[in-house]
Amino acid sequence: MKSRHKKLALIVLVLAALGIAAALVLNAFQSNLVFFFSPTQVANGEAPTGRAFRIGGLVEAGSIQRQPDGLSVHFVVTDTARTIPVIYTGILPDLFKEGKGVVAEGRLGGDGVFTATQVLAKHDENYMPPEAAHAVEQAQKAQQTVVE
Amino acid sequence: MIPELGHFALILGLLLALTQSVLPLVGAQRGNRTLMAVARPAAQGQFVFVALAFGCLAWSFLANDFSVLNVARNSYSRLPEVYRLTATWGSHEGSMLLWVLILAFWSTAVAVFSRHLPEDMVARVLGIMGLVSVGFLAFLLTTSNPFTRLVPAAPDGSDLNPLLQDWGMILHPPMLYMGYVGFAVAFAFAIAALLSGKLDAAWARWSRPWTTVAWAFLTMGIVLGSWWAYRELGWGGWWFWDPTENASFMPWIAGTALIHSLAVTEKRGAFKAWTVLLALLTFSLSLLGTFLVRSGVLSSVHAFATDPARGAFILGFLAVVIGGSLVLYAWRAPKMITGGGFSWFSRESLLLANNVILVAALGAVLLGTLYPLFMDAMGLGKISVGPPYFNAVFVPLMAPALFLMGVGPLVRWKEGSLPDAFTRLKWALAVAVVAALLLPLTVDGFKPWASLGFFLAAWITLAVAAAFRDRLRHGSGSTGQKLRSVPRGFWGMQLAHFGVAVGIAGIAVVANYQSERDVRMDVGSYAELAGYTFTFRGAVEYDGPNYRAARGTVEVSRNGASIVTLHPEKRLYNASGMAMTEASVHPNLFRDIYVAMGEQLDEQGAWSVRLFHKPLINWLWLGAAFMVVGGFLAASDRRYRIALRRSEVPRGLAAQGAAA
Numbered sequence: 001m002k003s004r005h006k007k008l009a010l011i012v013l014v015l016a017a018l019g020i021a022a023a024l025v026l027n028a029f030q031s032n033l034v035f036f037f038s039p040t041q042v043a044n045g046e047a048p049t050g051r052a053f054r055i056g057g058l059v060e061a062g063s064i065q066r067q068p069d070g071l072s073v074h075f076v077v078t079d080t081a082r083t084i085p086v087i088y089t090g091i092l093p094d095l096f097k098e099g100k101g102v103v104a105e106g107r108l109g110g111d112g113v114f115t116a117t118q119v120l121a122k123h124d125e126n127y128m129p130p131e132a133a134h135a136v137e138q139a140q141k142a143q144q145t146v147v148e
Numbered sequence: 149m150i151p152e153l154g155h156f157a158l159i160l161g162l163l164l165a166l167t168q169s170v171l172p173l174v175g176a177q178r179g180n181r182t183l184m185a186v187a188r189p190a191a192q193g194q195f196v197f198v199a200l201a202f203g204c205l206a207w208s209f210l211a212n213d214f215s216v217l218n219v220a221r222n223s224y225s226r227l228p229e230v231y232r233l234t235a236t237w238g239s240h241e242g243s244m245l246l247w248v249l250i251l252a253f254w255s256t257a258v259a260v261f262s263r264h265l266p267e268d269m270v271a272r273v274l275g276i277m278g279l280v281s282v283g284f285l286a287f288l289l290t291t292s293n294p295f296t297r298l299v300p301a302a303p304d305g306s307d308l309n310p311l312l313q314d315w316g317m318i319l320h321p322p323m324l325y326m327g328y329v330g331f332a333v334a335f336a337f338a339i340a341a342l343l344s345g346k347l348d349a350a351w352a353r354w355s356r357p358w359t360t361v362a363w364a365f366l367t368m369g370i371v372l373g374s375w376w377a378y379r380e381l382g383w384g385g386w387w388f389w390d391p392t393e394n395a396s397f398m399p400w401i402a403g404t405a406l407i408h409s410l411a412v413t414e415k416r417g418a419f420k421a422w423t424v425l426l427a428l429l430t431f432s433l434s435l436l437g438t439f440l441v442r443s444g445v446l447s448s449v450h451a452f453a454t455d456p457a458r459g460a461f462i463l464g465f466l467a468v469v470i471g472g473s474l475v476l477y478a479w480r481a482p483k484m485i486t487g488g489g490f491s492w493f494s495r496e497s498l499l500l501a502n503n504v505i506l507v508a509a510l511g512a513v514l515l516g517t518l519y520p521l522f523m524d525a526m527g528l529g530k531i532s533v534g535p536p537y538f539n540a541v542f543v544p545l546m547a548p549a550l551f552l553m554g555v556g557p558l559v560r561w562k563e564g565s566l567p568d569a570f571t572r573l574k575w576a577l578a579v580a581v582v583a584a585l586l587l588p589l590t591v592d593g594f595k596p597w598a599s600l601g602f603f604l605a606a607w608i609t610l611a612v613a614a615a616f617r618d619r620l621r622h623g624s625g626s627t628g629q630k631l632r633s634v635p636r637g638f639w640g641m642q643l644a645h646f647g648v649a650v651g652i653a654g655i656a657v658v659a660n661y662q663s664e665r666d667v668r669m670d671v672g673s674y675a676e677l678a679g680y681t682f683t684f685r686g687a688v689e690y691d692g693p694n695y696r697a698a699r700g701t702v703e704v705s706r707n708g709a710s711i712v713t714l715h716p717e718k719r720l721y722n723a724s725g726m727a728m729t730e731a732s733v734h735p736n737l738f739r740d741i742y743v744a745m746g747e748q749l750d751e752q753g754a755w756s757v758r759l760f761h762k763p764l765i766n767w768l769w770l771g772a773a774f775m776v777v778g779g780f781l782a783a784s785d786r787r788y789r790i791a792l793r794r795s796e797v798p799r800g801l802a803a804q805g806a807a808a
Contacts, residue, residue: 009492014504021508021545025515028540029533036530054532070668070749071756090666091746091758094382094727131530 034105038135040142042108043082049108052117055084056103056131057139064098077102077114081139088116101132151216154204155295158245161197161252162285164190168255169278172271176343184271188259191274194281195252202249205294206236215301218242218294224307224723226694234318235308240442240458241294243321247438248284250322250329251277258333258358265354272340273333280332283465291457307694307723316376320369324396327366328434331403333358335431338424339473342480347420352413355427357783359410360640363403364779370396371772382729382744384664384760386768389538391446394517395437398510402430405506408499416561418496421481422503428473433510435466445521494564498556505549512541543597550604550652553645554611558618572618576610591763592661601656608649612642640782647774654767663761666746670754678761680741681705686753687718687745695719697730700755702743704734711741716757718745739763 036054037047047053055077063076072089075098086104096102096119106116168190175183205218209232214220222239223232237246255277262270288294311317337355341347373396378386387393406426413423440446443459490496516533523531554576559569584603588594619638620630667675669684676682685701697719704711717730731744739762746756 010500013501017501017504017508021512021541024541024544025512028537032534032537032540034532034534036532054530066749070754071666091744091756094729134530 036103036131036134038138039077039079039082039084040135040139042084042114047108049110052105052107054103054105054131055086055114055135056101057084057135058132059096059098059100059102061098077104079135079139081142084114085112086114086116088119090119092119101136103131150204150207150211151213151295151297154201154208155293157197157200157204158285158289158295161194161201161248162282162289164194164197165278165281165285167278168194169275169282172278173275176268176271176275179268181267184267187271187274187278191252191255191259191278194278195249195256198245198249198252198285202236202245205242205245206233208295209233209236212305214303214305215298216294217296217298220298220302220305222308223305224694225304226722227305227308227313228693230318231308231313235312237321238308238312238317239294241288241292243325244284244288244292244442245294246321247325247329248281248288250325251281251284251332254329254333255281258336262354268344269340269346269351269354272343273336276336276339277332280336280469283469287458287461287465291461305723307721310695310719310721310724310726310728311380314376314380316372316380320372320376322369323365323372324369327362327364327369327403328396328399328437330358330362330365331399331427331431331434333362334406334427335473338427339476342424342473342476345480345483347424347484349414349417352410352420352423353788356407356410356414357785357788359403359427360407360779360783363400363407364776364783366396366400366403367772367779368776370400371769371776375769378765379731379733382731382758384662384731384742384744384758384762386658386765389516389535391517391521392441394513395440398513398517399430399433399437401506401510401513402426402433405503405510406430408502408506412496412499416490416496418490419500419503420484424481424484425477426503428470428477432466432470432473435462435469439463439466440517490561491563493559493566493569495556495559495561498552498559498564501552502549502556505545509542509545509549512545513538516541547600547604550648551607553648554607557615557641557645558611572614573611576607576614579610580604580607588660591657595660598656598660601652601660605649605653605656608645608652612646612649615642635785635787637782637785637787640778640780640785642778643781644775644778647771647776647778649771650767650774651771654764654771657764658762658768661763662765665759667757667759668749668754669757670752675757675759677759679706680711680761682743682757682759684755684757687748687755692719694723695721695728698745698748700743700745700757702732702757704741704743714741714743716743716745718747735766737766740765 034052034054035048036056039055039057041047042055047055057077057079060076060078060083063074065074066072067074071091072087073092074085074087076083076085078084086106088104088106103120104114104116105118105120106114108114168187171183171190172187175181175186208216208219209223210229212219212223212225212232214223218239218241219235222242223235227235235242237243255274258270258273258277262273265273334355337351337358341351370393373393374386377388378384406423409419409423409426412419439459439462443462445459516537520531520533523529555569555573558572580603583606584599587602587606588598591598616634619634620627623630623633625633663678665675665677669675669682671684671686674681674683681704683703683705685703687698687700689696689698691697697717699715699717702714702716704714712734714732714734716732719728719730720726721728729744729746731742733743734741740760742760742762744758744760746758748755
């Protein structure tokens with residue numbers, strides 16, 4: 001094959017591969033990006049209802065209620081300004097505690113209850129999931145501006 | 149005293165690294181043999197002093213010297229001795245010291261095993277590695293000194309993170325760094341070749357065994373990390389597409405592309421510019437991985453911004469290395485003369501396809517890893533890119549590459565023949581298709597992704613067999629003699645490819661047919677999963693060396709026959725107050741039974757328990773082990789040593805001539 005043809009074939013091959021990759025990426029990106037909302041944002045109706053997203057904040061003290069089946073748990077996530085009730089079925093991570101930071105992924109029901117499919121609490125007693133810290137920080141900032 | 153000695157040794161190491169980089173590089177540029185000759189002793193000296201520093205830190209940990217901040221933060225008087233030793237690299241400072249130690253080790257290895265290389269090449273390679281070392285030693289000494297004293301000394305340490313108290317985590321960082329830093333050798337060879345302008349096939353041949361060994365180490369490091377996560381995190385997953393994992397996976401993808409591209413450059417003299425670029429990219433991604441994990445940017449972009457010294461240093465270093473090498477590349481690459489041409493169907497074109505696909509997959513992983521960081525840094529909202537994205541992109545991209553993997557080794561260089569390849573592989577193709585259709589039914593119903601996995605695994609395995617059949621058909625002598633004459637490079641490649649097939653089979657089965665249950669278990673109650681019966685016999689409390697634990701007893705039986713009694717634990721570590729799930733696993737070649745404790749539910753001793761049945765999961769580790777052994781085997785091929793002898797002959801003759 002002539003070198004000019006070879007180069008052309010090469011360019012076509014590379015472009016085709018990149019095109020396929022780009023198509024896959026964009027398609028997957030569209031459907032798989034998980035956005036994060038703080039309890040305040042959820043309360044303000046900014047969060048989508050038909051789509052999974054993440055919430056974060058602190059597990060409100062005294063809010064953990066274990067259901068009779070032993071595996072379903074109700075708890076409340078707060079950013080110190082607003083709260084969201086959460087339902088989760090399954091084993092919670094080791095560091096899930098009242099008053100500690102938590103991030104949960106799931107969907108918001110019509111009744112305003114967040115059904116979590118995944119609860120994340122990272123492995124370090126003092127560590128705060130960054131999203132949770134962010135939510136609390138934002139809420140406190142907002143409150144301060146209101147006071148001022 | 150000992151920590152100060154270590155600190156001092158580290159400073160001497162930095163001075164030697166400066167010597168190792170500046171003098172030989174200047175010497176190589178000016179053709180001054182005296183300056184070039186400094187490279188080897190300086191590299192060896194640097195290794196001695198960095199090793200001394202590392203030894204001093206290890207001693208501080210073993211001796212429980214809590215007047216050293218690093219020890220006070222990451223160790224504990226009642227921590228078992230082996231973990232006190234490994235806590236040396238459990239912290240940020242210690243792991244960076246390990247990084248530098250391994251770099252010094254690789255430099256010394258190059259100094260020792262490079263007798264056959266031209267002096268200016270050795271001087272440049274060691275000089276570049278010295279520069280990298282200077283960067284990291286300066287980073288350690290200015291921002292992350294592992295020997296900083298704590299005044300007054302702490303009465304006791306705050307313990308090593310319990311997650312790191314495990315064999316997988318002991319071996320994971322050294323192996324991972326052997327890989328990361330090993331790519332510094334390939335990088336140094338590429339830069340040296342660019343500086344000298346001699347980009348011939350010899351350069352690729354010298355660089356190849358080093359790159360393959362680094363790749364094998366990185367493979368081992370990644371798999372150890374995965375194995376650790378599987379057993380230690382208590383969630384039964386072995387790959388989460390977490391940014392920390394992606395940080396080590398990206399250099400691996402680039403490195404895989406590199407070892408294939410180097411093969412073309414060595415054998416055919418083609419793809420030179422591309423191979424050099426990949427070598428630069430691979431090491432840059434190793435540095436990026438270090439930056440992502442070590443700067444704190446992953447846990448929070450803002451934490452990085454508020455305590456910027458470490459992150460800014462690595463980011464700056466990254467910019468200098470990537471920017472500098474790309475400028476050099478842009479200046480020198482156009483002068484490279486490319487090698488022989490090849491037809492559209494040849495070993496070269498198939499390896500080119502391999503490279504294009506791997507780089508596209510790399511781009512997808514890079515995007516998914518960095519995009520959330522970028523969005524966050526720009527204040528455009530917090531998002532996360534989870535496993536669904538990576539699976540949706542990575543699997544379809546890699547499938548064609550894996551298919552071509554079966555064809556590539558059977559096709560000739562320069563000019564292959566499609567009908568010929570078809571003749572040799574038609575049976576493999578037919579059997580693989582049958583396997584794809586029938587094997588899923590023998591497991592637990594037809595699933596398309598599992599079917600694809602079976603097809604690829606069978607296809608690659610049969611293609612490996614076909615390649616050996618070809619080898620044995622030609623030549624004379626008995627089968628045993630023929631097998632012995634097969635070079636190690638060929639064995640290594642086929643073993644690694646077979647390892648990929650085994651791994652794919654494992655992934656296909658475990659991802660599609662695993663089962664799990666979270667159950668409430670009262671004492672004496674039982675649960676069923678995948679044909680196994682799990683009976684809970686309660687949990688008892690006991691004291692470990694540095695923790696208290698509830699130790700459960702779960703009897704596993706199948707059809708009434710007892711199989712094993714498992715003891716999962718829930719531990720509470722004394723010093724840190726951290727809770728830890730210690731899963732209990734019963735492995736065999738065909739499945740793992742995995743039990744993890746949740747939490748105690750009532751006063752009668754009921755617990756929430758997580759049960760897993762993981763079919764074929766161990767094929768994953770087994771396949772990776774084949775890949776690692778294959779890598780080492782290929783790197784030990786006689787060809788690389790013959791090259792050594794050949795180049796020594798003229799020098800020997802010249803010496804004789806001079807004597808006569």
